Every structure is written in C-alpha cells, then in structure tokens.
Amino acid sequence: MEKELIGNAIKASFFKLDPRVMVKNPIMFIVEIGFALTLLLAFIPSAFGSSEVNVWFNLTVSLILLFTVLFANFAEALAEGRGMAQANSLKNSKKEMTANKLKPNGEIEKTDSASLRKGDIVVVSQGEFIPGDGEIISGLASVDESAITGESAPVIKEAGGDFNSVTGGTKVVSDQIKVRITSEPGESFLDKMISLVEGAQRQKTPNEIALNTVLTSLTLIFMIVVVTLPLFTNYLGFELEIPVLIALLVCLIPTTIGGLLSAIGIAGMDRVTQFNVIAMSGKAVEAAGDINTIILDKTGTITFGNRMASEFIPAGNHAMQDFAQWTAISSLEDETPEGRSVLELLKKKQLSYQTDIAIGGTFIEFKAETRMSGMDLADGSVVRKGAVDAVKKWVISQGGTIPSDLDKKTDEISKAGGTPLAVAMNDQIFGLIYLKDTVKPGMKERFDKLRSMGIKTVMCTGDNPLTAATIAKEAGVDEFIAECKPEDKIEVIKYEQSQGKLVAMTGDGTNDAPALAQADVGLAMNSGTAAAKEAANMVDLDSNPTKIIEVVSIGKQLLMTRGALTTFSIANDIAKYFAIIPAMFMLAIPEMNVLNIMRLDSPISAVLSALIFNAIIIPVLIPLAMKGVSYKPMSSNALLSRNLLIYGLGGVLVPFIGIKGIDVVLAMIL
Ligand SMILES: Nc1ncnc2c1ncn2[C@@H]1O[C@H](COP(=O)(O)OP(=O)(O)OP(=O)(O)O)[C@@H](O)[C@H]1O
Numbered sequence: 001m002e003k004e005l006i007g008n009a010i011k012a013s014f015f016k017l018d019p020r021v022m023v024k025n026p027i028m029f030i031v032e033i034g035f036a037l038t039l040l041l042a043f044i045p046s047a048f049g050s051s052e053v054n055v056w057f058n059l060t061v062s063l064i065l066l067f068t069v070l071f072a073n074f075a076e077a078l079a080e081g082r083g084m085a086q087a088n089s090l091k092n093s094k095k096e097m098t099a100n101k102l103k104p105n106g107e108i109e110k111t112d113s114a115s116l117r118k119g120d121i122v123v124v125s126q127g128e129f130i131p132g133d134g135e136i137i138s139g140l141a142s143v144d145e146s147a148i149t150g151e152s153a154p155v156i157k158e159a160g161g162d163f164n165s166v167t168g169g170t171k172v173v174s175d176q177i178k179v180r181i182t183s184e185p186g187e188s189f190l191d192k193m194i195s196l197v198e199g200a201q202r203q204k205t206p207n208e209i210a211l212n213t214v215l216t217s218l219t220l221i222f223m224i225v226v227v228t229l230p231l232f233t234n235y236l237g238f239e240l241e242i243p244v245l246i247a248l249l250v251c252l253i254p255t256t257i258g259g260l261l262s263a264i265g266i267a268g269m270d271r272v273t274q275f276n277v278i279a280m281s282g283k284a285v286e287a288a289g290d291i292n293t294i295i296l297d298k299t300g301t302i303t304f305g306n307r308m309a310s311e312f313i314p315a316g317n318h319a320m321q322d323f324a325q326w327t328a329i330s331s332l333e334d335e336t337p338e339g340r341s342v343l344e345l346l347k348k349k350q351l352s353y354q355t356d357i358a359i360g361g362t363f364i365e366f367k368a369e370t371r372m373s374g375m376d377l378a379d380g381s382v383v384r385k386g387a388v389d390a391v392k393k394w395v396i397s398q399g400g401t402i403p404s405d406l407d408k409k410t411d412e413i414s415k416a417g418g419t420p421l422a423v424a425m426n427d428q429i430f431g432l433i434y435l436k437d438t439v440k441p442g443m444k445e446r447f448d449k450l451r452s453m454g455i456k457t458v459m460c461t462g463d464n465p466l467t468a469a470t471i472a473k474e475a476g477v478d479e480f481i482a483e484c485k486p487e488d489k490i491e492v493i494k495y496e497q498s499q500g501k502l503v504a505m506t507g508d509g510t511n512d513a514p515a516l517a518q519a520d521v522g523l524a525m526n527s528g529t530a531a532a533k534e535a536a537n538m539v540d541l542d543s544n545p546t547k548i549i550e551v552v553s554i555g556k557q558l559l560m561t562r563g564a565l566t567t568f569s570i571a572n573d574i575a576k577y578f579a580i581i582p583a584m585f586m587l588a589i590p591e592m593n594v595l596n597i598m599r600l601d602s603p604i605s606a607v608l609s610a611l612i613f614n615a616i617i618i619p620v621l622i623p624l625a626m627k628g629v630s631y632k633p634m635s636s637n638a639l640l641s642r643n644l645l646i647y648g649l650g651g652v653l654v655p656f657i658g659i660k661g662i663d664v665v666l667a668m669i670l
C-alpha cells in the first residue's frame, strides 16, 4: 500500500512538470524556468552572451533545480494519493443494484438503483442493499454501514425522530423498511464523499490564497533585486554569470513553503478524513482551527441521550391509575424514543389503560417549538405531555390550576439531572414522567482540554433550567442556555459571531439544520437527518458529537503547521544569504573571502551546497507537512512564542549546519 502510494507519487511528480500545471504554483514555476535556462546554458553556454563559467557547473545547477521542483511535486502527489486510495475503496462500495420501487397503486416494481429520483419510495428487506440516500418513512431495521463508516457493528435506523436517515450502499441486516429517496442520481452522499476525497472540488482556502499572495510578492521583490543586481556589479566592474544569478534567486525565494504549501492543506483535510469526518471544504477545516466558541446540545452530546422514562410520579390528588391512562394516551402514537419508552415503562409497571378512547383522535406530534406532544380526542378532550413549563402554560390557558406539589416534584427530578415531563388532560395536570439520562464519562476532561485551548463551551438545551444547571455542572461546560428553541440556537451563534467569534456547533436533528448552516463549523452526525447533513459543512461518520474536539485540534494543527513551515522557510532563506552572497562576490573579487564566515571550501562549492540544501530540505520536511507539527493545548500566545523559537531559530541554524556539511562532502568530491 505505502509502496504503491510512493510509486504513484513519483510518477505523478514527473507529470506535474507540465508548465500548465506548474504555473499554478508561481514559486515553483520560477524554479522550473530556472531549470530550463540553466539546461540551455549547459549546452549553449554563450546563449545570452559570452560566458566563462564551465558547462559542468551549469548542468549541475540545472539538475539540482529539476530535483527541487520534483521534490515539491512529490510532496503534493503524496498528499493527494491518500485521498485517491480512499476514494477508490469508496467507489467499490458504489455498485449498481436493483431497487424495489413502490408504485402509487401499492405494487412493487423492480428498477435500476441509478434511475431512482428524489421522492421515490422503495422497500428494502433483510439482506438487501439500500439503493439510495433516503429517510425511513416506516419500519425499523438494523443497518450495516461499514461500507461508509468502517464500523462493522450494525446500527438501528427507524422512522420518526433523528435516526431516520439511511445512506445508499449500506445493507439492511434485519427487518424491513420503507424509504423515501432524498437525493437525485449522482448527488448522493457517497458521490459527494468520493469527489471530496478525490479532491476534485479542492479549492484553495482563503488563508492559503492570502499566504500565496504574500509569498508570491516576496518572490517578485527578490526577482527585481536579482535582475537589477548585474547593473550594480557591472558598474563596480565585474560580471555575474546567469546560472549564478538563478541560483541566488532560487535560494532567496521561499521555495520550501512554496513546495509544501498545497501538501500541508491536502494532508490536513486527509487527517480529518482519517478521523472518519467528511469535511465539505478545506475552509471548514481551517475555520475549525480558529474556533472560539462551541455550541453543544445536551441530550445525546453531553449525555448518552437515550432519555428513558424511569418513573411515574402522580401530582396533586390524582391516582396513579388516572395518571397512567392519560400518560398512555399522550404517548400512543409518539414515535420518539422518549414516547416509546413511556409505553414500555407502563407495560413494565403493569399499569393498564384503555386505548379505545383514542379512536378517531388526532395525534399531536412532538415539536421542539411547543416542547409538547399528545392527542386531541374525538370527544373534544385534549391530552398533552411535555416540558413542565410548557404544559403549565398550556393548562393555565385552558383555565386550569397547577397542583401545589408539582414544582417540588419537578425540582427533585431536575436536581438529579433528569428531565421531567408533565402530563395533562384539559385543565388538569396529572403527574410527572421522570426521563433519566446520564452524562457520558470523561466529559469534564474534554471540556477542560477545550478551555486550555481557549475555547468556550455553551450547552444549549430544550430542557428546563434546573436540569440544565445540574448537567452543565456535572459535565463542566462553561455556560448553558435552558429552554432553548431551535431558533434560539441561531441567536446564540449570531450573537457570538457579532462579537467577532468563530462558532462551531454539532447537531443531528432537522431543527438543528438552520443553526448548523449559520455556524462557521457545523458538524452533523451521519446518523442524523438529511436536512442536518445538507446544512452542515462537516459530517461525522461515527456520529460522535464530541468529535468536534478532535476536529478543532486538527484544524489548529493545520494552521500551526502552515505557520511553522512558513517561518522555517523564510528563516532558512535568510541563512542562505550568508553562504551564497559572499560566494558570488568571491567569484569576481577573491578579496571578498573575508565575508565567507562559514569558511566554505570554494565559491562554486558554496553556491552548489546552498542549492542542494535548498532542494533536499523539501523532502526532509514532507513527513512533518503530512503529519502536522505536534500540538498541545495551550493559549495562542504561548504557542506563537514556542513556534517562533523552534521554527524561527531552528530555521536560521539548520541551514548553517546543513550547508557546511554538504560543502565538506562536495570539497572531497571536487
Ligand atoms: N416526545 C416528547 N413529548 C413531549 N415532550 C418532549 C418529548 N421529548 C422531549 N420533550 C420535552 O421537550 C424538551 C425539548 O426537547 P428537545 O429534544 O427539543 O431538546 P433539544 O433542544 O434538542 O435539547 P436537548 O437535546 O439538549 O434536550 C425536552 O427537554 C422535554 O422536556
């Protein structure tokens, strides 16, 4: 695998020599032109007038320049290669298959999966592949998603709620589901993933463009200096040979970062992919590196999220039996995990209830807006369950009163970190359902880590303030917002952004979609709804909301690697002056030897040593560019001074040692 990767990258480095490709990287393009000119001079030394420098020197310079370009191309090709390999394995899981399309008249029609369009309904049974991306409209199945996520344990997918989305190419391993197709041919999640990792849509990020502009301007300045240099030297009465001027130019321009820049960007995206997160753009990965605030929801992110009914607590002077009756009616058709867990607990507690009063009633689906669910019965009675404050308001609007013990019982559940749901019929509250949830282990450490990176965490939850406070304290988040409706999340994000902060958010529900789109980094869960995945700029295939922490680390590492190697590259070039400038003048004026502080063997050896060092530093740094510089959570100021010390000072010192070493070897050969 690695061998093949390297082999392909070597081949690609030669293909990339095509000037039409090279011109996209101006710094390396100049090196390539330098190669062509010195090659010409090797064969026709007097092409641009008389020349005294020997052919052998011209040829050597030309070869070193060729290798400089090849090394840079190799770095980029190697970074691209990893994505290609992954794209190929994804392509293998994208096969044509037959789909069981459900016609409006209820008949099943066998069609080609490629002909399925948005809105089509298909039936998928045990052992069959799901023919396209979609949402389950009825049924429940365990699905093997290993083709996409690499995770072999099947996951449960079901209609209703936030776990209804399925991906084309995954396999149903048990039961049968009806799926409504949500993507047009060629626009599926798998198609998008393939084109992303293949890099077909890879565009330079704004940061990269900005850095490129700076580097290109720097290059232009050096070009002007080098081109005008002969005017001065001619005035002083000596001539500089063209190959020497080219060597000087290549040593001065930032070839190291110029050669590694695109590899750093591609490798950063690739590291995110290795973490099983699909980033829609390099820009998103970079934004992750600059995040100041992370918005997390409580249920399913900070807690396990399987909010299960664990206790029934009647309120006022209502009997358990009456409470159970209305609890059951409110949950009969509630397909959310919370709703189903209510019916299961009733069964477990052997509480009986009548279902015939529900006949002819209209089910009221749970909505994050109302924070209630329930049923309007045929006889005009209305039944609701939901967040206590919402139900209280609703009961009061019906002209009812609140049982005196309700608040105390609510607080008890909330203080334990549970979610209380009140159950009401018409103007009366019958009691509370205790939904239990637990904070995931290790959350405190994760939030501590974020804090040390200088990132603030805000928990936004639809739950009541007391539950929110309990969970927030237990998990160690910095701030929390309770009784939060979907639009409130957007407000929080907008507010932070108005303070100049970059905001990241994770989410999985359809109601998270607008906030995911508003955030600078929106990380959707693969298990989540199609709307959430569409709105986000990253998708976590493992559906682990806390992975945002790793994504932020990778983003920071990407920015740091780019910064560190830029510093190193420019510091390097400064050090090279000391080798090459005295040497150049010594060629004409031997007395200039006093400037030869590095005590290099001869002017020719000095120029060649600097050039060789300039070339081989690129492959030497490839592993660092690909892996990223090591990153420990600390404040940005501490990071900056640490990096300046290592890469700035190191960048000045390393060339002295390297060039001197190469010079010693060359002196022996010459
Ligand atoms: N099936 C349901 N029926 C009635 N009420 C519910 C149901 N599920 C949740 N609730 C209530 O609605 C509130 C909001 O739930 P929702 O899932 O929208 O929260 P959220 O905004 O996603 O934040 P979090 O996931 O952190 O709770 C819950 O705290 C709970 O009180």
Ligand SMILES: [K+]
Pocket (backbone or CB within 6 Å): 250, 251, 252, 253, 254, 255, 256, 573, 614
């Ligand atoms: K250089």
Ligand SMILES: [Mg+2]
Pocket (backbone or CB within 6 Å): 297, 299, 509
């Ligand atoms: Mg939720």
